[in-house]
Amino acid sequence: MASSPPCGNLDSGLEIKTRSVEQTLIPLVSQITTLINHKERPRKSERTLAAIQRVGQAVSVAVGRFVAVGEAIALENHELKDEMAHACCEARRAGDAIAQLTDAGLACAPPSPAVTVFSDRTGMVKAARLLLSSVTKVLVLADRIVIKQIVASRNKVLMTLEHLERVSTFQEFVQIFSQFGNQMVDFAHLTGDRQNDLKDEKKKARMAAARAVLEKCTMMLLTASKTCLRHPDCESARINKDAVFQRMRCALQQVVDIVTEARGCTDGAVLAASIYNAAKDYTTSVECLRDNLHCSLPDGVARQLEALVERTEDFTDSPYTGHEQRQAILGMCQLARQDAHQLLHAWTQAQQSVQAREATEELEVAIAKSCQSVDELRRELHKAAVGRASELLRVHAEHSPLRALKAAGVEGNLEAVAQHSRTLTEQKEQLVENCRLLCHVSGSEPLEITCVHAEETFHVIGPQIISAAQTLALHPSSKIAKENLEVFCEAWDSQLGEVALLLRDIDEVLEGKRGGDKRAYLSLPRSGKHAAHLKSANPANPAKLDAEEQSGVAKVGLELRLLSSDVDGELEKWEEQEQQVVRHSQSVASMAYNMYLFTRGEGLLKTTLDLFHQAQVLSEEGFQLCSSLHVFCTQLLGEEKSTLTSEVEKLAVLCQRLQMGARTPVQGKSATFQKVDSSIQTTKSILSLILNILPACNKLNTKQSERSSLGSPQDWRPDVSTPVRDGDAVPHNNNNNNDGGRHDDFAVKPFEQHVAGLNLLESN
Numbered sequence: 001m002a003s004s005p006p007c008g009n010l011d012s013g014l015e016i017k018t019r020s021v022e023q024t025l026i027p028l029v030s031q032i033t034t035l036i037n038h039k040e041r042p043r044k045s046e047r048t049l050a051a052i053q054r055v056g057q058a059v060s061v062a063v064g065r066f067v068a069v070g071e072a073i074a075l076e077n078h079e080l081k082d083e084m085a086h087a088c089c090e091a092r093r094a095g096d097a098i099a100q101l102t103d104a105g106l107a108c109a110p111p112s113p114a115v116t117v118f119s120d121r122t123g124m125v126k127a128a129r130l131l132l133s134s135v136t137k138v139l140v141l142a143d144r145i146v147i148k149q150i151v152a153s154r155n156k157v158l159m160t161l162e163h164l165e166r167v168s169t170f171q172e173f174v175q176i177f178s179q180f181g182n183q184m185v186d187f188a189h190l191t192g193d194r195q196n197d198l199k200d201e202k203k204k205a206r207m208a209a210a211r212a213v214l215e216k217c218t219m220m221l222l223t224a225s226k227t228c229l230r231h232p233d234c235e236s237a238r239i240n241k242d243a244v245f246q247r248m249r250c251a252l253q254q255v256v257d258i259v260t261e262a263r264g265c266t267d268g269a270v271l272a273a274s275i276y277n278a279a280k281d282y283t284t285s286v287e288c289l290r291d292n293l294h295c296s297l298p299d300g301v302a303r304q305l306e307a308l309v310e311r312t313e314d315f316t317d318s319p320y321t322g323h324e325q326r327q328a329i330l331g332m333c334q335l336a337r338q339d340a341h342q343l344l345h346a347w348t349q350a351q352q353s354v355q356a357r358e359a360t361e362e363l364e365v366a367i368a369k370s371c372q373s374v375d376e377l378r379r380e381l382h383k384a385a386v387g388r389a390s391e392l393l394r395v396h397a398e399h400s401p402l403r404a405l406k407a408a409g410v411e412g413n414l415e416a417v418a419q420h421s422r423t424l425t426e427q428k429e430q431l432v433e434n435c436r437l438l439c440h441v442s443g444s445e446p447l448e449i450t451c452v453h454a455e456e457t458f459h460v461i462g463p464q465i466i467s468a469a470q471t472l473a474l475h476p477s478s479k480i481a482k483e484n485l486e487v488f489c490e491a492w493d494s495q496l497g498e499v500a501l502l503l504r505d506i507d508e509v510l511e512g513k514r515g516g517d518k519r520a521y522l523s524l525p526r527s528g529k530h531a532a533h534l535k536s537a538n539p540a541n542p543a544k545l546d547a548e549e550q551s552g553v554a555k556v557g558l559e560l561r562l563l564s565s566d567v568d569g570e571l572e573k574w575e576e577q578e579q580q581v582v583r584h585s586q587s588v589a590s591m592a593y594n595m596y597l598f599t600r601g602e603g604l605l606k607t608t609l610d611l612f613h614q615a616q617v618l619s620e621e622g623f624q625l626c627s628s629l630h631v632f633c634t635q636l637l638g639e640e641k642s643t644l645t646s647e648v649e650k651l652a653v654l655c656q657r658l659q660m661g662a663r664t665p666v667q668g669k670s671a672t673f674q675k676v677d678s679s680i681q682t683t684k685s686i687l688s689l690i691l692n693i694l695p696a697c698n699k700l701n702t703k704q705s706e707r708s709s710l711g712s713p714q715d716w717r718p719d720v721s722t723p724v725r726d727g728d729a730v731p732h733n734n735n736n737n738n739d740g741g742r743h744d745d746f747a748v749k750p751f752e753q754h755v756a757g758l759n760l761l762e763s764n
Contacts (some may be wrong), residue, residue, distance in 0.1 A: 018197040021139045028135060032059065032098070032128040049067065050513065056102025062129065070138040075665060080738035085135040089401035094131035101127065127328050147259045150194060153187045154252050161252075164221070165245055170229055171428030177222065184218055192254055192604055202621045205446035207258050213251040216491050219245045220464075224485040227471060230480050234255065236470035237599055240484070243464050245479050275440040278308040281379050286370050289347050290363060305340050308374070314437060315384055320430060325384050332377040339370040348663040378441065382510055392427075392434055396496055401427060402489045408487060409472030421466040431499075438502070443509035450502055457495050464488050508565065545601065546607075549673050557599030558678050563687035570694045574701075578621045581632065584625035585690055591618040599680065608672055615662040615679040622686055624654035632697065640700060645695050654689060659683040671760040683729055 016022050067088045074084035100123050160180045168175045186621040188193065195207040224241040231237050256262070282304040289301070312333055316326050344368035401424040407415035435455035442448045466484040477479050545553070574582050591614055597603025597613050605611050629648045633641055661682060666675050 016136070016140075017199055018143060019199055020197050021136075021143060022199070024139060025132070025136060028059075032131065052102050056099050059131070060095040060099035063091055063135070066135065067092045067095075069600065070142070070584055073142055077145055077148075080144065084138065084141050087134045087141065090134035091131055091138060094134060095129045098124070100129065114296075130151065133674070146190075146194065150187075150190050150259050151256055151747070153190055154256050154357060154656065157183045158189055158249070158252060161245065162224060165241075165587065167225075167508060170226075173225060173229060176226075181218070184214070188215070193254060194259060195434070196604070199448045203258050203451060205449040207255065210251045210254040210258070212453070213247060213457075214255075216494070217244055217248045217251070219487055221248065222486045223480065224468075225482045226480050230478060231471065231475055234471055234474060236474065237481070238465045240464055240467040240471060243460065243467070247460055260569060262342065273377065273382060274442070275308065275311045276443055276448065277445075278304065278311055280373050281372050283372055283577070286343065286367055288341070289367060300639065302340060305336060306373075308377075309336070311440065312377070312381065314440065315381055316382075318433060319386060320433065321384060325380075329377070329380055329384065330611045332373065332380055335369070336373040336377055339366070339373045342366050343370045370585055372570065379510070381437075382441040382506070385434065385441050386503055386506060389434050389438060389499065392430055392479065393496060393500055393503075396427065397433075399489075399493070400466070404491065405469040406472075406482075406485060406489070408471045411474055412473050414470070416475045417466075417469050421469065424462060424465065428458050431458045435499070441510075442506050447502070447505060447509065454495060454499055458492075461488060461495065463493050465492060505541075523616060526622040545599070545673070545676070549612035549676075553599045553675070553677055553680055555595050556677070556684060560592050560597040560680060560684050560687070563684060563691060564593045567592075567687055567693055567694070568696075570691060574698055578755070580628040581625065584628055587621045588618055588686065588690065590623060591621065592687055595683055608676055612662040615658055615683065618683060618686075619659035619662070622651065622658070625690070626652045626655065629693065629697070632700075644693070644696060644700070647689065647748070651686065651689050651693065654682060654686045658686065683752060719756075 016025070034302060070084055070091075074081045074088070077084075095753055116431065137654045157180070160176060160183055163182060164173065166174060191211055195204055195211065198207065211546060221241075221244045224237070224244045226240045228234070228237045282301070285301050285304055312329055315321055316329055321329075343363075343366040346363045347704045350363045370549050401420050404420040405424065408420055421639050432455050435451050435458065439448050439451035439455070442451055448677070457663045465485070466490045468481070468488050471480065472481040472485050571582050571585055571589075576582070594603055594605055594614055595611060595618075598605040598614075626648050628653075629644070633645050633648065636644065658679065661678050663674065664675070
């Protein structure tokens, strides 16, 4: 989606950091922009006057409803009462002013001092500015409440965590851990919604990393604490437990730092020093040379290249880099230096030329060669990092040190534990270094953050496994010590699996199959479309897939991932990324990707209820895509129209099947699994059909742009900048959701429900 709403000159001056606030503002901006951009004419038809009046009234009524919601929020949050009351008052005043300025009765009445939109454009602009600013402030204040909820939830978890650390009996531990588990569930829901809602992809990746740590550490904390309680005098057990508590505290603090935008982020320096960023900056500077022929000699280009070459030392100095690969990297660095030297020489020659009003052919060739040499260097480094990582994953798939540590611990053989610990430590160091190299070539900042997270995870879990093995060796008959070691070994294995996924993502970015950042589905509800029936339609007892069930859907799950990647790749070919067809297709592919992660036991969808909820929302998005495609079909003629219409009808049938299947209640484990399999199979069919439709639509769209008689593809989405002309009716949305009375419980979940309070098109 767009990085910001099309506010034009109506910028509120407040930075919008979440997608839900942005999505809520877009209809408002659309309506008031329509009013301001109406075409000035001395005489207007009754139809035009009525259309403008409808828009004005819709804005006024919706603002009144929205203000009531804001005032309800203020009653429950006294620290924001004054700010919220002031913003609501301004919004109400601006809405009333717009209603008055668009009153067609005033325009048609006999001459009077009354001012209307037709004679006072300045007044309309002023009222629109005030409305946008005040509504945005209400939304941002509501967003602060969500941040406050997350911080308060973290504080509860932290306090209970301190109690857990001090317990001395099993009975006390069980009681407090039960409370801790409930608090962690609440915290996970709050942070998961926030992660989905964030616009900044780097913050989203950091949030995902912190939440992953908390998820894994919860089980580690349970077994490590039980082991320490069972063996209170064991030093290795205490070290093992302390490391878990410390890591959980760091992750909790990282979440709060993200939502409160605290300074001092740990990954900033790492990201700034990556080869990916250095190569991107160098290429940008080189491309700019053709436009800077009248400037002084660009020494910065040479410095940037040297900084890039210096960072390749992480590869060439590594003892794990082969001799031939090291020589290849050094040779490419030298070639890049030579091409940079030739580039600066060509630039100097072009600058000295009397007729150098634009870049010469020699300079263009030098720019292309310099960019190509850096790109080839980056690809060689990518090959080295990914190749080494793949080799390490193959070695670690055997789990030899882990099996040996478990066996030595059960035998009580401390000497063997020490020996195998050295092997595991060496493997850990290799993985840590390789994650650092992957960070250099990941191709996107979110993936760099994921690499940093993997590096930190291996660095921490390695010593934890060793301390757990030492505890077992000291108490070989202890079942809880054995269980504790198993939990840490499983965490190690899980992180290896995440690295394997990371390698595929990095490869896809290099090959241009994916932008590196999968568009996440916005979890906040849309004007009550989905919330009413989800809980009653799905099983009362949501469950997770067990290992056998995951194995059963693994193949179709992988096919789902490949299809979602193919859809993303097809969408990247579209020139106009903001078209409704593109946006709805992206959302469908993203939700399908979430369903794929579910089949692996990963991602935000944790239970079958989550999956069926996602399937229903995906079907709704599919219906929206069908609607956009039908609009496009109306612009076609003959066989093209009939063929595409037939495909769209098939898509609608599949979406209906998915929706009905997800809503159908089932009983029993077997029936639930069949429903899971059916939902995934239908989603796969939907993606396959979309993959057939998109190339044809893109081709027809390109042909249309060359035919002036068929109009612009911009008709696929609302045109908020088109002025109202005499005789035109103002476009409006017919989504009458009838959500009256939905705001009574606003104080319970203020931010989730406030989105429903400003559907400005709903009243038309």
